[in-house]
Amino acid sequence: MPTAIVTGATGITGNAIVRHLVQDPTYTKIYTLSRSQPGIQDARVEHACLDLQNSAEEMADSLAGVSADYIYFCAYLARDDEDEGARVNGALLSNFIQALEMTGAAKRIKRLILTCGFKYYGVHLGLPKQPLVESDPALEDGLGGYKWPSNFYYTQKKILEDAAAKGKWEWICTLPNDVIGYAKHNFMNEATALGLYCAVSKALPGSQLIYPGNKLNYLLFNCWTSAELHAKFCMWAATAPGAGNNVFNVANGDTESFQNLWPRLAERFGCTIPKNMFNPNTTKHFAAEATDTQLKFNNPISVHAVSMGISDDPTTTRSPVLQLPIDPQKWAQRDDVIQAWNKLKSSYNLDQAAWDKATWGFLTFVLGREWGCVASMSKARKLGWTGYEDTWETFERTFDVLEKEGIIPPIEQLRNDFQ
Ligand SMILES: NC(=O)c1ccc[n+]([C@@H]2O[C@H](COP(=O)([O-])OP(=O)(O)OC[C@H]3O[C@@H](n4cnc5c(N)ncnc54)[C@H](OP(=O)(O)O)[C@@H]3O)[C@@H](O)[C@H]2O)c1
Missing domain, CATH: 3.40.50.720 (NAD(P)-binding Rossmann-like Domain)
Known part of the structure; x- marks a missing residue:
């Protein structure tokens, strides 16, 4: 026992x-x-x-x-x-x-x-x-x-x-x-920040869901x-x-990407995705929200460069950067964004702490990096681990909980109220 x-x-x-x-x-x-x-x-x-x-x-x-x-x-x-x-x-x-x-x-x-x-x-x-x-x-x-x-x-x-x-x-x-998960009074997770970004985007004029991160990041593979x-x-x-x-x-056991998840997020929150989302003209009116941050250390792949035969390749020699057309940390400070949040908060009785403590910095990092993170599950599988979860279903289930807990708006009402 x-x-x-x-x-x-x-x-x-x-x-x-x-x-x-x-x-x-x-x-x-x-x-x-x-x-x-x-x-x-x-x-x-x-x-x-x-x-x-x-x-x-x-x-x-x-x-x-x-x-x-x-x-x-x-x-x-x-x-x-x-x-x-x-x-x-x-x-x-x-x-x-x-x-x-x-x-x-x-x-x-x-x-x-x-x-x-x-x-x-x-x-x-x-x-x-x-x-x-x-x-x-x-x-x-x-x-x-x-x-x-x-x-x-x-x-x-x-x-x-x-x-x-x-x-x-x-x-x-x-x-x-x-x-991806939820714990009471703990707003420091990717699903909360993403859910708030999507809900506020729905409430802004035009209901467009613009990907804040860079194009390379959008197309990369990841796991959650x-x-x-x-x-x-x-x-x-x-x-x-x-x-x-x-x-x-x-990891969940599937390989995912924002190129696949973003349209699903847009559909769930009743938003549209701009036709040419990564065209600088599309986002130029938000130019003050862009960031370009040079990171301090080498790419970890550099320790394998010799065995991989890519010692002099820019992949290993170029210093890593975080690049965001719209940095969520700056976006969350915008007057119209704060007004939209306040409107959502009073309409659906949402928790102000969710907005104040949302980890915008974490989103800045995961959407701004120019590399994906895909892990092998072979080691555990060889010992008999068979667990698996579909990543989009993980997000949907978590959003359902966030709605019930008053952290993001109830989706049906949000879609009806902001048509
Ligand atoms: N969340 C993610 O997305 C993520 C992703 C990859 C890896 N991880 C790793 O997973 C591990 C756990 O992280 P998490 O995300 O589950 O953390 P979390 O949600 O921030 O929770 C931290 C827990 O630690 C407790 N705690 C903090 N300080 C304490 C103290 N002085 N005494 C007793 N309890 C204390 C907190 O409880 P009280 O505040 O009630 O004491 C809380 O229950 C970390 O190593 C983290 O890096 C997390």
Whole structure:
């Protein structure tokens, strides 16, 4: 009869894991840990408000009597500075493990499943080699003769490897890509920002859905990760024979692109797409919203350039840039956009926090980059993982939830009201 501890239980990935654990009748006890309440009602769920930034000693007091076979670690604190991100997120994990060692709960651990992400491959730095495979070398500073920044996933993985070897338990790192899901009071996700962009576009004169990103980005292939599928994956990985002490990509299993998704978004939100969307004349009246940002590091593909035979190719030598005809961060500041949002908010009683906390910066990044992110799922499949989700269906299901939660307008009404 397995038991679980989930940290980050109020977050996008952690909350989905708790909801899936609750659906599994074999789990007899599920401890949820975060600073706020995850709001999941089930007799087997026990929540402890815990600040993982506390010292191990302080946490050990709060964790008295808390132990489990499987630990799902999804707590995360975003930091702009990579060194600081590695320090803070490394400490969250290491202090927590130390606290479990102090209480004796570490003796019971069978596997600890840590949620990481595609930044593991440096997808935030520039063009990576694709498909992304788990055996690709970590971009440790100096690899390939280049400077690479700190990466908090490497810090956390090292902490896990050392603690697991000492405690004789196993670790797993999951690597989801952009996670599509919803957690209450958590607006920092791509679906919320995209849904708000589409709804406001519908309410603007002409109801045109202009792709804010660059043309190359529009045509590229990508993969996404459903929070629900990721939760199922974590539960599978907790017990799958042979899966221990491994890093796994976790993607939906289809390959998608905005060239395919954008027309569907336009249809769902009742918008039209301009005929020549990437013609500068189409967007020139928004010129003040364009951005062109030079990134600081090399393209991660450069460490493979010699073996790939492309050492002197611009693909590897050209510095990565983010290019947006319309930067969502600037767009969200436009007077007419704010007015349209205010109109939607009062018409449909929407949550102002959704607008204030929407991650426009994340959209700027994912729509402005000139590289896609496609990962191989072969490693997990060889061990028996068969999970799959259709990415458009993931978006639709998430938009349905966002409508119910008053974050984006009810779609039928929106389409009728802004014809
Ligand atoms: N979301 C994505 O699109 C995405 C994509 C790829 C990878 N990832 C990775 O997935 C991992 C989990 O991210 P997420 O998106 O699920 O995070 P999230 O939605 O931002 O949630 C973070 C969780 O951490 C908890 N937390 C933060 N600070 C804490 C503290 N001091 N003490 C206790 N709990 C704390 C938060 O709860 P309280 O605030 O209630 O304490 C919350 O439950 C991260 O490594 C992230 O980089 C995310």
